[in-house]
Each structure stands twice: as C-alpha cells, then as structure tokens.
Amino acid sequence: MANLRDIKNRIKSVKSTKQITNAMKMVASSKLRKAQINILNARPYADYVNEILRTLKYKNIQSQHPLLDDPREKAKKAIVVVTADKGLCGSFNTNIIRKATEYINSHPDTDIICFGKKGRDYLKKRSDNIIREYTDLFNEMNFDVSKEASEFLLDLFLKENYGKIEVLYNEFKSAIQQNVVVKQLLPVIPIESEDVSKMDFLYEPDEDTIIEELGRKYVHVDIWRIMLESSAAEQGARMTAMDSATINAAEMIEHLTLNYNRVRQSAITTEIIEIASGAEAINL
Amino acid sequence: MSKITIEVMQPSQVKISDEYDHVIVPGSEGDFGVYEDHTPFITKMRPGILQLYKNNSVEKYAIHDGFVTVENNVVKIVCENIEKENEIDKGRAEAAKERAEKRLRSSESDIDFRRAELALKKALVRLKLQSR
Structure with missing residues (x-):
C-alpha cells in the first residue's frame, strides 16, 4: 500500500494544479468578454465597408477589377492557417492542425502563411511551403498589425500572381462552441445583403480607384474580424478546457483524500495492535 | 434649419453618430462641404481636417484616410484614424x-x-x- 507521505505530496501537487487551472479559467473568461466586445465594436465598420462594396459590384458588373473577379484556377494558391500562440485550450489548435494537414495533403503545392505559434511549430516540420509567419498577434490585439498582414496578402494576390487565398480559422459560435471553417479571402466576395443601395453615386476620383481602395479596406477588416473571432474562440476553448480540468482536479483530490484517510486509519490500527500486544506481553 | 446625420466608424468603435447643420470633408480631390440634399457621392479622403458645424459652433477632427459616402442626408465615414482637437x-x-x-x-x-x-x-x- 502506498505510503502516507507520498499520498500527501500528491494531494498537494494536485491542489496547486487546480489553483492554476482555476485562475486560467478566470483570466480566459475575462479575456473572452473583452474579445466579444471587440467583435461587436468592429461590426458597424465591417458591415458598412461590405455594403458599399456590394453596391459597387452590383452596379459595375462589366468592370472586372481583379480584387472582385472570379478565382484564377490555374494560378498559385495560398492558405492562411490561424492558430493560437499558446496551448492549454482543448482541441482548439488540434482541430485546425488536423484540417490544415488534410488540406495540404490534397493540395500539396499550396503555400502557407501561419498566424500563431502553435500552427507554425507543427507545420514547419511537415511542410516546406511556409512563406510567412506571424506570431504573438493575439496578446495585444491591434488593427495596425492585422493591416500589415493583410497588406502582405494583398501584395501576394495583386503582384505575385496568386489566384486564390483562403483562410483556415476557428469561427466563434458561442463561448463553448467553435467551428473550423475555410473562408475565401481573395478574390473578395462581398456578403449578399438586402441593403443594396439603389442610388447612383458620383465617384471621385473614379470607380476603379474606389473599388481598389475599398477592396483593400475589405481585406483589412476581414483579417481583423478573423483575428478577433479566432481570439474569442481561443479564450472560449480555454475557458471550457480549464473548467473541466478544475473539476477533474477536485475529483482527484477527493479520491486521494479518501485513500489517504484509509491508509492513515490502517496505520493507526496496526500501531494500536502493536501497542496493545506489547502491553499484554509486559502484563503477563 | 434641417440637419444631416454624420456617422464616423472605426474598426474599433463608432466614433461619431450625431446630427449637424453642415460638414466640411477633406476629399482626395479637395475639401468639399455637405449641406442638406447633397447629391449621392462617394470618395476617398486625404489626410486633413474634418469640420462639423452645429448651431454656429464647430468641432474639428484630424482624419487621415478612409471613405466618405453621402446619401439621403446621411454622411457615413469609414476611417482608421480620427482624433478630436483635444485628443x-x-x-x-x-x-x-x-x-x-x-x-x-x-x-x-x-x-x-x-x-x-x-x-x-x-x-x-x-x-x-x-x-x-
């Protein structure tokens, strides 16, 4: 039977682990709240950029700007893989990595851009097609950083003849649910909406400039939204994972304490028997 | 005096959403004023000063880039950076x-x-x- 001190040490270490997981849960839930507020705040901007772009596309079907054109099938393709920088968030990273591996196996010549350390660490060992990596993106969420990354992607698309760029990321469904989705980033597909304005706008300087600039803005805000969603999903996943870790730790402590008491009791019983039989021996 | 609605949206927040008498916007091809019943219009902005007039007082903002649309007496501006005078x-x-x-x-x-x-x-x- 296990020795008393061993069990005691074990209980102590499980207790401190429980404290850590519990603290991580609290931190994740407050970060999640922040991330959700960020998503809501970004919405009017994103919606409006989408609305104007939609209106312009609707009116100018004949002028095909490359940003709004159909994907060029024969050209190079790239995929952006969005994972977290940190682990301990359940299957958040594994789900993305699994999907990314599948994707790469079926499209072996696709180039990869990594957002987040976890995906990079895994994919680096298995693929030579990583052309760019961005890490430590999610600590300080910052529009300028996402803008820089999107400018890089826009350059790939407009100057380096990539035909299609997709993004693989965790969509934020709710605090406890994330979905892995693949979204086409470029060429831009404005979301269909009811709010198509029937107005005939005057353009300054001209339509093409406006479409190009708006398309760029759309990509900026799309990447920004994806980063916000991924970070909210990450915090949600971490919160759930840490919550169940805390519950498991509590269960384990209960189990160990029971075991500890049992061992202690049997040790005491043995001792009493020894003393009693010793005393008996003297009294004889 | 009738009013026009101004909405200024940033990626992180809705900065301004209010009614004004008229506004002066730094468009890419030059500053332009928007009064009531302006024709539908869409343009880029250049770095400049956005002036919002209400009851003879004026609010001024430094604005750096973005888009402005004018439609049905609503002026909508999407921009990344905008700062009020005192900010x-x-x-x-x-x-x-x-x-x-x-x-x-x-x-x-x-x-x-x-x-x-x-x-x-x-x-x-x-x-x-x-x-x-």
Missing part, C-alpha cells in the same frame, strides 16, 4: 513629423518614400489642428 498628442505628432522627414531624405525605394510622405502628411495635419 492629439502634440509631442508624438512632432516626433512623427521628424521621423518622417528623416526617412524622406534617406529612403530609396518608392514604397518607403510614399509611406514616409503619408506619415508626414498625417503629422502635419495633427500639428496644424493643434496650433490653432
């Missing part, structure tokens, strides 16, 4: 100006040059608004 950090703007000037003198590639030029313009707009 401008003069020290930072001056530092940015110097940095941009230095880079303009030393930069070789076209892209660097254009970036520095834009940064300089932004800094100048901020300082201009500050010094009034």
Whole structure:
C-alpha cells in the first residue's frame, strides 16, 4: 500500500494544479468578454465597408477589377492557417492542425502563411511551403498589425500572381462552441445583403480607384474580424478546457483524500495492535 | 434649419453618430462641404481636417484616410484614424513629423518614400489642428 507521505505530496501537487487551472479559467473568461466586445465594436465598420462594396459590384458588373473577379484556377494558391500562440485550450489548435494537414495533403503545392505559434511549430516540420509567419498577434490585439498582414496578402494576390487565398480559422459560435471553417479571402466576395443601395453615386476620383481602395479596406477588416473571432474562440476553448480540468482536479483530490484517510486509519490500527500486544506481553 | 446625420466608424468603435447643420470633408480631390440634399457621392479622403458645424459652433477632427459616402442626408465615414482637437498628442505628432522627414531624405525605394510622405502628411495635419 502506498505510503502516507507520498499520498500527501500528491494531494498537494494536485491542489496547486487546480489553483492554476482555476485562475486560467478566470483570466480566459475575462479575456473572452473583452474579445466579444471587440467583435461587436468592429461590426458597424465591417458591415458598412461590405455594403458599399456590394453596391459597387452590383452596379459595375462589366468592370472586372481583379480584387472582385472570379478565382484564377490555374494560378498559385495560398492558405492562411490561424492558430493560437499558446496551448492549454482543448482541441482548439488540434482541430485546425488536423484540417490544415488534410488540406495540404490534397493540395500539396499550396503555400502557407501561419498566424500563431502553435500552427507554425507543427507545420514547419511537415511542410516546406511556409512563406510567412506571424506570431504573438493575439496578446495585444491591434488593427495596425492585422493591416500589415493583410497588406502582405494583398501584395501576394495583386503582384505575385496568386489566384486564390483562403483562410483556415476557428469561427466563434458561442463561448463553448467553435467551428473550423475555410473562408475565401481573395478574390473578395462581398456578403449578399438586402441593403443594396439603389442610388447612383458620383465617384471621385473614379470607380476603379474606389473599388481598389475599398477592396483593400475589405481585406483589412476581414483579417481583423478573423483575428478577433479566432481570439474569442481561443479564450472560449480555454475557458471550457480549464473548467473541466478544475473539476477533474477536485475529483482527484477527493479520491486521494479518501485513500489517504484509509491508509492513515490502517496505520493507526496496526500501531494500536502493536501497542496493545506489547502491553499484554509486559502484563503477563 | 434641417440637419444631416454624420456617422464616423472605426474598426474599433463608432466614433461619431450625431446630427449637424453642415460638414466640411477633406476629399482626395479637395475639401468639399455637405449641406442638406447633397447629391449621392462617394470618395476617398486625404489626410486633413474634418469640420462639423452645429448651431454656429464647430468641432474639428484630424482624419487621415478612409471613405466618405453621402446619401439621403446621411454622411457615413469609414476611417482608421480620427482624433478630436483635444485628443492629439502634440509631442508624438512632432516626433512623427521628424521621423518622417528623416526617412524622406534617406529612403530609396518608392514604397518607403510614399509611406514616409503619408506619415508626414498625417503629422502635419495633427500639428496644424493643434496650433490653432
């Protein structure tokens, strides 16, 4: 039977682990709240950029700007893989990595851009097609950083003849649910909406400039939204994972304490028997 | 006097959403004023000063880039950076100006040059608004 001190040490270490997981849960839930507020705040901007772009596309079907054109099938393709920088968030990273591996196996010549350390660490060992990596993106969420990354992607698309760029990321469904989705980033597909304005706008300087600039803005805000969603999903996943870790730790402590008491009791019983039989021996 | 609605949206928040008498917007091809019943219009903005007039008082903002649409007496602006007069950090703007000037003198590639030029313009707009 296990020795008393061993069990005691074990209980102590499980207790401190429980404290850590519990603290991580609290931190994740407050970060999640922040991330959700960020998503809501970004919405009017994103919606409006989408609305104007939609209106312009609707009116100018004949002028095909490359940003709004159909994907060029024969050209190079790239995929952006969005994972977290940190682990301990359940299957958040594994789900993305699994999907990314599948994707790469079926499209072996696709180039990869990594957002987040976890995906990079895994994919680096298995693929030579990583052309760019961005890490430590999610600590300080910052529009300028996402803008820089999107400018890089826009350059790939407009100057380096990539035909299609997709993004693989965790969509934020709710605090406890994330979905892995693949979204086409470029060429831009404005979301269909009811709010198509029937107005005939005057353009300054001209339509093409406006479409190009708006398309760029759309990509900026799309990447920004994806980063916000991924970070909210990450915090949600971490919160759930840490919550169940805390519950498991509590269960384990209960189990160990029971075991500890049992061992202690049997040790005491043995001792009493020894003393009693010793005393008996003297009294004889 | 009838009013027009102004909405200014940033990626992080809705900055302004209110009614004004008229506004002056720094468009890419020149400043333009918007009064009631302006024709539907869409344009880029250049770094400049956005002026919002209400009851003979004026609010001024430094605005750096973005789009403006005018439709049905609603002016909607999407931009990344916008600062009210009293939000401008003069020290930072001056530092940015110097940095941009230095880079303009030393930069070789076209892209660097254009970036520095834009940064300089932004800094100048901020300082201009500050010094009034």
